[in-house]
Amino acid sequence: MRIGLGGPVGSGKTALVAALCRSLADELRVAVVTNDIYTTEDADFLLRNGVLPAERLRAVETGCCPHTAIRDDISANLEAVEDLERELPPLDLVLIESGGDNLTATFSHGLIHHQIFVIDVSGGDKVPRKGGPGVTVSDLLVINKTDLAGQVNADLSVMARDAKEKRGDLPVRFLSLVEDPAAREVTAWVRGLLADGG
Template sequence: MPETIRSLRLGVAGPVGTGKSSLIATICRALADDLRIGVITNDIYTDEDARFLRSAGVLDPERIRAVETGACPHTAIRDDITANLLAVEDLERDFAPLDLVLVESGGDNLTATFSPALIDAQLFVLDVAGGGDVARKGGPGIARADLLIVNKTDLAPYVGVDVPQMVADAVEARDGAPVLALSRTDAASVAELRTWLLDMLAHHRAGTHVPQDPGPMAPHFHADEDGGYVHSHDHDQDHEHTHAGTPATA
């Protein structure tokens, strides 16, 4: 298949505080000598993540741009991707050719996933400080990302987390899909991440990687005065609100 000349667009999602921005800084440090990289950050009302990355000196500051979503973070990466798609395309045009564009989601929950119309592959980031049980809770972000990262493993002794068990739980939740235990202070794990990224880029250029649709948000519960209901975002079915005490049908 013919090689593509468009950059690999890689989404980075995960809950607040899991280290998405520091992960992007680590990726830039590991690959900036070999690849031409750009970054788009997302936040609701601020460009703080972009300013953090610029101050870290990991890239030319002009290659780091911010999108202020003004709404729920996952809306701008999955439901209405216009602002992000324009930002990515502008960055690719201004610094053509780019090899890799990293799109950082605003901090969200375990349902955060990117539209395949925006990105080609996605990372989902958990951290050990969030608790060793988080990985086995599953959800679209954990289950369907191309790579799940268990971040900040150097903190595990201080928060009482068994990293091998957390990784094993994550592998089970992902039906064997790849999981990487990572610390920015651990050169071996950073090297593993670098290898994975370069492999993904090679598949993208060769046209052998197909972006996966991560699907809708998982059904979730909304409380109200009647007790609450389960809400599904599955657009392939009629939306149904099932109230507490009855099985969810959507």
Template sequence: MPPDHRIDDYVDPYTPEHRNGGPLRVGLGGPVGSGKTALAAALCRTLGAEYDLAVVTNDIYTTEDADFLRRNAVLPDDRIEAVQTGCCPHTAIRDDITANLDAVELLESRHPGLELVFVESGGDNLTASFSYGLVDVQVFVVDVAGGDKVPRKGGPGVTASDLLVVNKTDLAPLVGADLGVMRRDSDAVRGDRPTLLISLREDPAATEVAEWVREQVRARALQTAP
């Protein structure tokens, strides 16, 4: 066996810097129905004029989210790639990210100037999270209608995501959810990591989330600058 196959000689070549200025990869995860696709569409509409961007979807039925994005985000077909996850949506974003990496790399080769890629996970549960081999930053989307206990239940998406989005705040009075409790519980488990309470129905531009994404693009540009 050649000496460079020994663990002592292993140098990991795969760091964000190693990707040498490729697009910022943003994971969008969260439970079924929390508004991941609607958020992706909103971000594409708001940021589409500013950045060269594309989306990877991991829906159960592969054309469902892609069709939604085409209609709602005015994104051309060649900027949307759908992957099959073999019945295991969180395996495909964390344990074996091959199919998603293939999709991201295909988009990068098709659009050499790409600046931003959203990877939208298939609807999963509170234990799902993205591997940092696939994305640079991740957003976890939950919604008020799922109950105000969700932030307290925790899980890696709620506690460790780079941004937690609590969507559908307009429904809070209808479902008896206390936004103050959700804010307090989120802050308690997330430390310095930000949480945004939003309503995509009231703000279809997802203004605050889009601003957070802009900050991440700027931060990555500084990090990978020559």
């Protein structure tokens, strides 16, 4: 199963990928593909933090806007995934992290099966209300860094209300990796997908 993680710069995508790897790597065969425009910074972060062995990580340098490589021309990401699948069969889960983008970032369904979209409270409680495809149609919306809400005057109940209005019955999870480094609710959501056959 391939899950794409998108969201704005600094929303906590890489930290969430790291948490998912730590939580799932003992029970699943996991690999990760990261996307950055001109660096391998996100893959380097995952390596430094020892969340997976180096052979389970691939870094794609897109050289263009992040959404291009996850939606418009997915060939570099597909090649990275296929390399992992060929070298490390069989895999249970491949996480594909987009480079930081805006609220319009969506993945091609030719690349992933499910999308997690990550926003954080530092942008203010207005972010879910602004919508955009990442907020409105992703399979899971994660509102991250809830531990900072008081410092930035973000009202989590407003964010919950607006997310519900924009998403209907699609799930939303609030997360603080400071308070929950295992990202238990997001990890449970991923396990549920796998249990249902992806």
